[in-house]
Amino acid sequence: MKPIEAKNVNVFYGDNHVLKDISLTIKENSVTAFIGPSGCGKSTFLRTLNRMNDYIESFRKKGKVFIDGEEIYGKKVRVEELRRKVGMVFQKPNPFPKSIFENVAYGLKIHGMTDKKEVNERVEKSLKQAALWSEVKDILVKPALSLSGGQQQRLCIARTLAVKPTVILMDEPASALDPLSTAKIEELIHELKEKYTIVIVTHNMQQAARVSDRTAFFYLGELIEYDKTSVIFTNPSNKQTENYITGRFG
Amino acid sequence: MSSIRTNRLIDSIFKYVGIACTLIGIIVLAIFLGDILLEGIERIDWDFLTNLPSRRAEKAGILTAWTGTAWILALTAIIAIPLGICAGIYLQEYGTKNRLAYLIELNIANLAGVPSIIYGLLGLQIFVRTFQFGGSLLAGAFTLALLILPIIIVATREALKAVPNSLREASYGMGATKWQTIWYQILPAASGGVLTGIILALSRAVGETAPLIVIGALAYVPFVADNPMDEFTVLPIQIFNWVSRPQEAFLVNAAAAIIILLAITFVMNGIAVYLRNRWQKKISW
Numbered sequence: 001m002k003p004i005e006a007k008n009v010n011v012f013y014g015d016n017h018v019l020k021d022i023s024l025t026i027k028e029n030s031v032t033a034f035i036g037p038s039g040c041g042k043s044t045f046l047r048t049l050n051r052m053n054d055y056i057e058s059f060r061k062k063g064k065v066f067i068d069g070e071e072i073y074g075k076k077v078r079v080e081e082l083r084r085k086v087g088m089v090f091q092k093p094n095p096f097p098k099s100i101f102e103n104v105a106y107g108l109k110i111h112g113m114t115d116k117k118e119v120n121e122r123v124e125k126s127l128k129q130a131a132l133w134s135e136v137k138d139i140l141v142k143p144a145l146s147l148s149g150g151q152q153q154r155l156c157i158a159r160t161l162a163v164k165p166t167v168i169l170m171d172e173p174a175s176a177l178d179p180l181s182t183a184k185i186e187e188l189i190h191e192l193k194e195k196y197t198i199v200i201v202t203h204n205m206q207q208a209a210r211v212s213d214r215t216a217f218f219y220l221g222e223l224i225e226y227d228k229t230s231v232i233f234t235n236p237s238n239k240q241t242e243n244y245i246t247g248r249f250g
Numbered sequence: 251m252s253s254i255r256t257n258r259l260i261d262s263i264f265k266y267v268g269i270a271c272t273l274i275g276i277i278v279l280a281i282f283l284g285d286i287l288l289e290g291i292e293r294i295d296w297d298f299l300t301n302l303p304s305r306r307a308e309k310a311g312i313l314t315a316w317t318g319t320a321w322i323l324a325l326t327a328i329i330a331i332p333l334g335i336c337a338g339i340y341l342q343e344y345g346t347k348n349r350l351a352y353l354i355e356l357n358i359a360n361l362a363g364v365p366s367i368i369y370g371l372l373g374l375q376i377f378v379r380t381f382q383f384g385g386s387l388l389a390g391a392f393t394l395a396l397l398i399l400p401i402i403i404v405a406t407r408e409a410l411k412a413v414p415n416s417l418r419e420a421s422y423g424m425g426a427t428k429w430q431t432i433w434y435q436i437l438p439a440a441s442g443g444v445l446t447g448i449i450l451a452l453s454r455a456v457g458e459t460a461p462l463i464v465i466g467a468l469a470y471v472p473f474v475a476d477n478p479m480d481e482f483t484v485l486p487i488q489i490f491n492w493v494s495r496p497q498e499a500f501l502v503n504a505a506a507a508i509i510i511l512l513a514i515t516f517v518m519n520g521i522a523v524y525l526r527n528r529w530q531k532k533i534s535w
Binding site: 057081083084092094098110159 | 346347414416417418419420421422423424425426427430434435438439
């Protein structure tokens, strides 16, 4: 099974060629890390996987992206359904300015789940999966923005889990958090990969080494090297990869 | 060293010039308010609010005027609010950013500055004559709705623009459609700003006189309007009528009516300020 497969993906912002001929396959129930210096295209590629770039007017794409065997830029694809299946967690925790409960229930509401009991159960389950339930079970009606940054980010993960995705994209999910909250998020990622395919963009190379099974190194819009994380970090075959992970640039 | 002294001197001079400029504005306003209050406050009583207009100043009241103002306000709101909000949402969230959009944007900003009497002429031609509404509440409300539409559109757009993009992304990322995102997330987050704009727009409509005179609102309406096709008057027109009379007693009436009108606009502006503050507090991303 190949949940995510990109074939010769090229992305342009206007005349700016930001992704050059990217082809890679991501395995299911694994964590794949995208690393590389700022502006290398890793976030752009991540957002190509759930079509979040569609809102950028100058965005153009060539090549194909398959998720569960379906071309996600195909004419028949409903982008709302794609994004339900391919959830996303953002760099800065961005809970809705509503209650904790409403945050998790939002996805259920927009996808048409109306049965209250079912919604309650799904909210509880999602919060448990995101390791947040014990901290918020008595304050579900409180505003989500009153939570700490780390809790907010786990709430965002719970919110994503609630609509039962198969893939979760994470765009530097811990870069705005303190070390303790970061550790919790990493632990969570480790647990979630049993059920989900996780793709994470990170600037933190130790983080990539800790959480991921496979690592892709991007540089100047190109996919330089893609291999098992242990290989990338101990025995990279490309000089640029080695220079980057040893901190010689970037 | 002496240059520091000069600089400081300039600094303190400017401070006092600034204080003087501010005071001029405040003092003029205070004198005006004090004058009006002294003259009119004693005239305000229950009878003044509930009496029909009369040729005798001491018996004349503002019942038709303030009910007319209330009618106009309500009708204008019903017409202008949905139109303004929808147009604002379209322009900000749906419209693509091309040359045409820029042109429309520029025009709306310009429309907000068109003298109100021009709207009156427009209303006279379209609503009074073409649609045959006559000099009715409905014609007046449509005219004022046109007048405040640009203000509501601009306020809506500004409020939507202030909603951070991360909120849109969060919603789209969950698989929400554009409309779901707008309805469940963006509009609630922007509601304070939108409401503020609406109230400021309506408080402008309350004070308008010229366009209503043009479409044929009357100064003397001896009955309280009970449907939108009735003829009407409003507070500013009543005031205008009274101050143009020679008798001293009518000037007192005018002062009293001005106090009522000011009170209405102050209350509306107060609500707007309150909402804006609450909104800004609520949105702390």
